[in-house]
Amino acid sequence: MKILVIGQTGQVGHEVCERLTEKGIPWYAPDRKELDLSRPDQIQSCLNRHQPDLVINAAAYNNPVKAENEPSRCFSINRDAVAELADCCQRQGIILFQLSSYRVFDGTKQEPYNEKDPTNPIGVLGNSRLQAEQQIRERCERHIILRLSWIISERRPNMLRRLTEQILVNSEVYVTPDQLGCPTPADDAARIIIAMVQQLDCGAQAWGTYHYSTTESVSESNFAEILIAEASQHRDLSVRKLIMANIESREGIKPPANGTLSSNKVLNTFGVHARPWRSAVARIVREVCELRSYPP
Numbered sequence: 319m320k321i322l323v324i325g326q327t328g329q330v331g332h333e334v335c336e337r338l339t340e341k342g343i344p345w346y347a348p349d350r351k352e353l354d355l356s357r358p359d360q361i362q363s364c365l366n367r368h369q370p371d372l373v374i375n376a377a378a379y380n381n382p383v384k385a386e387n388e389p390s391r392c393f394s395i396n397r398d399a400v401a402e403l404a405d406c407c408q409r410q411g412i413i414l415f416q417l418s419s420y421r422v423f424d425g426t427k428q429e430p431y432n433e434k435d436p437t438n439p440i441g442v443l444g445n446s447r448l449q450a451e452q453q454i455r456e457r458c459e460r461h462i463i464l465r466l467s468w469i470i471s472e473r474r475p476n477m478l479r480r481l482t483e484q485i486l487v488n489s490e491v492y493v494t495p496d497q498l499g500c501p502t503p504a505d506d507a508a509r510i511i512i513a514m515v516q517q518l519d520c521g522a523q524a525w526g527t528y529h530y531s532t533t534e535s536v537s538e539s540n541f542a543e544i545l546i547a548e549a550s551q552h553r554d555l556s557v558r559k560l561i562m563a564n565i566e567s568r569e570g571i572k573p574p575a576n577g578t579l580s581s582n583k584v585l586n587t588f589g590v591h592a593r594p595w596r597s598a599v600a601r602i603v604r605e606v607c608e609l610r611s612y613p614p
């Protein structure tokens with residue numbers, strides 16, 4: 319199976335490519351010059367050039383705040399390019415493996431979301447992700463949509479990096495006690511993606527929508543406390559006080575209060591088990607603390 323990965327520079331895309339190399343699975347990842355999703359006309363020629371059996375789309379417009387100010391760019395990358403990608407994959411018999419997000423839900427459910435729960439996205443970004451999913455279901459029979467919870471890594475902006483950087487530098491850090499998620503290391507998401515891809519390669523016809531998140535949910539404020547405990551083992555911290563601010567007090571677009579997902583369907587269908595996140599968080603915090611660009 320030859321795989322084309324879109325979004326190689328991203329948190330998950332990077333780890334997917336690392337794992338594909340480890341497993342000896344042939345892959346190719348176009349750079350932004352070759353494939354810019356805001357230029358959907360480039361999609362067909364890219365697929366013609368590389369003739370993949372499966373496309374993993376790990377690329378997305380991911381900034382919820384900016385998305386409110388430039389909705390047409392967000393919809394063009396997240397929905398319109400994905401619709402074109404789905405059409406091309408269908409025509410060429412290519413499997414489309416699309417990453418999606420807990421942001422298709424409004425976050426009002428008290429338990430982890432499962433795949434049958436009604437969607438109701440908040441804001442431009444969530445709407446663009448949901449509409450992308452709808453386009454894929456309508457256009458490309460052989461597809462997988464994998465929704466993920468909070469993605470963390472030492473690379474690129476993410477919740478762990480944002481909080482850790484603030485803890486290192488600021489004396490007061492604002493956190494929300496009522497925002498829940500399952501921090502999911504990018505390499506753990508990649509582990510699940512590759513396991514699913516290998517089973518598709520062996521003939522599994524398990525098309526549809528799946529959720530994956532790690533086993534333990536945590537609020538942003540409790541997560542910040544864990545990050546303080548971890549970071550204090552490596553650096554003197556500036557933070558003296560965590561200031562609790564409810565989600566409702568946030569200005570602008572609010573994230574879904576509950577970003578936790580149930581991984582039961584992916585376990586029952588593909589036999590892949592969710593993992594805990596705490597040991598990975600210890601490693602990632604150490605790596606973030608060791609980055610030279612922060613004040614000592």
Ligand SMILES: NC(=O)c1ccc[n+]([C@@H]2O[C@H](COP(=O)([O-])OP(=O)(O)OC[C@H]3O[C@@H](n4cnc5c(N)ncnc54)[C@H](OP(=O)(O)O)[C@@H]3O)[C@@H](O)[C@H]2O)c1
Binds near residue numbers: 326353377395417467
């Ligand atoms: N981050 C989270 O907390 C989170 C949570 C749930 C779900 N997800 C989903 O999981 C997937 C992977 O997320 P991630 O955190 O790994 O993403 P990320 O680190 O933000 O990376 C996004 C990737 O998309 C690429 N990209 C953006 N605009 C593009 C365009 N116009 N054309 C081509 N490529 C473009 C970026 O390329 P450049 O390097 O050139 O910018 C980068 O490779 C996404 O679908 C995301 O929505 C993420």
